[in-house]
Amino acid sequence: xxxxxxxLRLDGVGKQFGTFTALHEAWLRVRPGEFVTLxxxxxxxxxxxxxxxxxxxxxxxxxxxxxxxxxxxTPVWERDIGIVFQSYALFPHMxxxxxxxxxxxxxxxxxxxxxxxVAEALAMVRLSSMAGRRPxxxxxxxxxxxxxxxxxxxxxxxxxxxxxxxxxxxxxxxEMQFELKEIQQKLGVTTIFVTHDQAEAMSMSDRIAVMSxxxxxxxxxxxxxxxxxxxxxxxxxxxxATVLRGRLKGMDGVxxxxxxxxxxxxxxxxxxxxxxxxxxxxVFLRPEHLQPAEGEAGLxxxxxxxxxxxxxxxxxxxxxxxxxxxxxxPGLAALERWPAGAPIxxxxxxxxxxxxxxx
Amino acid sequence: xxxxxxxxxxxxxxxxxxxxVVACVSAFDTRALIAFPPQGFTWRWFHRALTYEDFQVGFxxxxxxxAIASTLAILVGSAVAYAIDRYxxxxxxxxxxxxxxxxxxxxxxIGLGALIVASQVGAARGWFVVVAxxxxxxxxxxxxxxxxxxxxxxxxxxxxxxxxxxxxxRVLLTVTLPGLAPGLxxxxxxxxxxSFNEFTASLFVTVQRTQTLPVAMYNYVREYADPSMAAxxxxxxxxxxxxxxxxNRFLGLGRILGTEDVRH
Ligand SMILES: Nc1ncnc2c1ncn2[C@@H]1O[C@H](COP(=O)(O)OP(=O)(O)O)[C@@H](O)[C@H]1O
Ligand SMILES: [Mg+2]
Numbered sequence: 351x352x353x354x355x356x357x358l359r360l361d362g363v364g365k366q367f368g369t370f371t372a373l374h375e376a377w378l379r380v381r382p383g384e385f386v387t388l389x390x391x392x393x394x395x396x397x398x399x400x401x402x403x404x405x406x407x408x409x410x411x412x413x414x415x416x417x418x419x420x421x422x423x424t425p426v427w428e429r430d431i432g433i434v435f436q437s438y439a440l441f442p443h444m445x446x447x448x449x450x451x452x453x454x455x456x457x458x459x460x461x462x463x464x465x466x467x468v469a470e471a472l473a474m475v476r477l478s479s480m481a482g483r484r485p486x487x488x489x490x491x492x493x494x495x496x497x498x499x500x501x502x503x504x505x506x507x508x509x510x511x512x513x514x515x516x517x518x519x520x521x522x523x524x525e526m527q528f529e530l531k532e533i534q535q536k537l538g539v540t541t542i543f544v545t546h547d548q549a550e551a552m553s554m555s556d557r558i559a560v561m562s563x564x565x566x567x568x569x570x571x572x573x574x575x576x577x578x579x580x581x582x583x584x585x586x587x588x589x590x591a592t593v594l595r596g597r598l599k600g601m602d603g604v605x606x607x608x609x610x611x612x613x614x615x616x617x618x619x620x621x622x623x624x625x626x627x628x629x630x631x632x633v634f635l636r637p638e639h640l641q642p643a644e645g646e647a648g649l650x651x652x653x654x655x656x657x658x659x660x661x662x663x664x665x666x667x668x669x670x671x672x673x674x675x676x677x678x679x680p681g682l683a684a685l686e687r688w689p690a691g692a693p694i695x696x697x698x699x700x701x702x703x704x705x706x707x708x709x
Numbered sequence: 710x711x712x713x714x715x716x717x718x719x720x721x722x723x724x725x726x727x728x729x730v731v732a733c734v735s736a737f738d739t740r741a742l743i744a745f746p747p748q749g750f751t752w753r754w755f756h757r758a759l760t761y762e763d764f765q766v767g768f769x770x771x772x773x774x775x776a777i778a779s780t781l782a783i784l785v786g787s788a789v790a791y792a793i794d795r796y797x798x799x800x801x802x803x804x805x806x807x808x809x810x811x812x813x814x815x816x817x818x819i820g821l822g823a824l825i826v827a828s829q830v831g832a833a834r835g836w837f838v839v840v841a842x843x844x845x846x847x848x849x850x851x852x853x854x855x856x857x858x859x860x861x862x863x864x865x866x867x868x869x870x871x872x873x874x875x876x877x878x879r880v881l882l883t884v885t886l887p888g889l890a891p892g893l894x895x896x897x898x899x900x901x902x903x904s905f906n907e908f909t910a911s912l913f914v915t916v917q918r919t920q921t922l923p924v925a926m927y928n929y930v931r932e933y934a935d936p937s938m939a940a941x942x943x944x945x946x947x948x949x950x951x952x953x954x955x956x957n958r959f960l961g962l963g964r965i966l967g968t969e970d971v972r973h
Binding site for chain 2: 406428430431433441443497501
């Protein structure tokens with residue numbers, strides 16, 4: 351296998367359940383060592399895609415390559431993958447060490463080597479002292495670290511994780527995210543991570559594949575999907591956007607001018623390709639796209655509610671005639687000046703929003 | 710309210726346990742007929758029950774029949790339960806219905822039917838028909854027990870094992886079967902107890918040589934009315950209680966009967 355080969359390649363992979371298309375032709379190329387997240391709402395086909403890669407489901411169309419090798423017809427146990435499920439799926443009748451060593455025994459590794467590699471894997475997830483415990487004697491976070499060690503000890507060419515942290519509470523989830531990312535980078539293992547949580551995807555991934563209704567809508571870096579969403583759905587799903595109806599004023603090759611709520615925004619031109627000046631457009635506004643304005647200028651509104659987050663606060667504002675928008679302000683200023691019910695004026699912020707033809 | 714509820718529970722318990730208590734107490738009566746309340750105290754009827762030859766033979770027969778029938782039922786039942794749980798096939802509902810049917814059909818019907826079929830093929834006087842009849846009778850209970858165990862097992866366990874490089878046969882032996890072990894053992898014990906206690910169908914399909922203990926007891930009461938029957942009943946209760954207590958201790962009855970969710 352040469353180093354330039356894709357670690358994973360999907361060529362038009364599709365899956366139907368009866369007449370229902372769970373996955374439309376998916377095309378994907380993942381580089382060795384890359385961390386790619388499949389992100390989308392529940393039911394959009396993430397698990398289906400992961401199961402196709404793992405070999406638990408058979409593709410109706412297309413080909414799958416792992417490490418440059420065609421595996422479309424290869425059974426699960428020969429695909430050389432490691433999997434972590436949300437439900438941990440630890441073998442309840444084996445202790446932690448035997449759980450972790452399972453894949454090594456299946457591969458006929460010698461006892462001495464099994465013991466050494468299990469010890470190494472448990473040290474990696476900081477569970478060396480738990481080797482003799484049964485899974486049910488461990489907390490959720492510990493169980494998931496055992497599952498991770500079990501999947502990684504076989505040195506798989508691909509690590510697959512299906513919503514691995516969704517069952518954990520928030521603090522533990524963040525801790526586990528950091529830990530997984532650190533281990534993944536240390537080992538350099540190519541990783542496909544499934545989640546419906548956009549913050550989780552943003553914080554961990556090299557690239558994110560945003561999915562909706564069985565389609566990969568955009569494959570891009572976290573910054574790319576956040577700042578240059580290629581699709582209305584992506585713009586709405588990533589970040590907390592509110593939609594403001596406006597009009598296209600004009601555009602050059604790179605950016606376009608859009609007038610909405612009495613403000614003029616500069617937006618990327620690409621999503622508005624082919625839209626005539628004067629046509630209605632939807633501007634996707636996130637809290638950082640607006641800022642408070644002084645004096646009588648800008649868009650006027652009334653604070654509906656205030657979420658104080660310490661260093662900053664987010665205000666939900668009812669505008670005069672343009673619906674509701676979100677606005678980010680410094681935390682202290684919010685406390686002093688903008689309680690619920692206070693009047694506020696808003697101007698265009700420093701970051702550029704995106705707009706799509708009105709839908 | 711609280712006292713009324715307690716009184717109800719006590720009354721119910723008494724009602725359920727009364728026959729057993731009466732039988733056990735009568736077993737020590739010194740008079741040679743079953744009567745209540747008892748007079749005196751003797752182990753005599755226990756001695757007679759344990760040394761009466763028909764009972765001895767019947768006991769051994771029952772043990773054999775129970776062991777063989779429940780083992781066969783486990784083998785058939787686990788294959789069927791696995792198929793019903795894991796695969797989708799056209800005859801699935803039919804198969805399920807057929808296997809659960811004995812719950813709705815009276816035992817004497819099954820015994821009579823088995824006898825008619827067996828005599829058609831000239832096997833009416835053999836062990837085969839007795840064992841076959843018991844397999845049919847206990848199968849629904851075995852199926853239920855195994856089905857519950859399978860339902861309680863996370864299918865992701867098998868997926869994880871496969872992904873770790875284990876072939877399906879290895880997964881079955883190292884993950885699926887150990888996961889089902891409590892259900893298998895529990896199902897086997899229930900089947901054995903049911904078979905050991907079965908009377909109605911056995912009455913039709915056994916002959917003198919193949920009679921099981923309940924049939925031997927029935928034949929005994931037709932001739933004698935002394936308390937050896939009560940003594941035997943007491944022994945029966947003792948044996949079943951010991952087996953159930955052990956099963957509960959090591960396997961957990963709630964888990965076997967599916968009244969308790971084992972997934973946490
Ligand atoms: N075995 C199946 N049979 C029929 N429909 C299925 C099956 N598995 C998944 N689906 C359907 O396919 C869609 C995608 O499911 P899934 O991949 O599990 O979504 P996600 O993991 O993104 O929540 C859902 O609408 C689901 O109901
Ligand atoms: Mg899913």
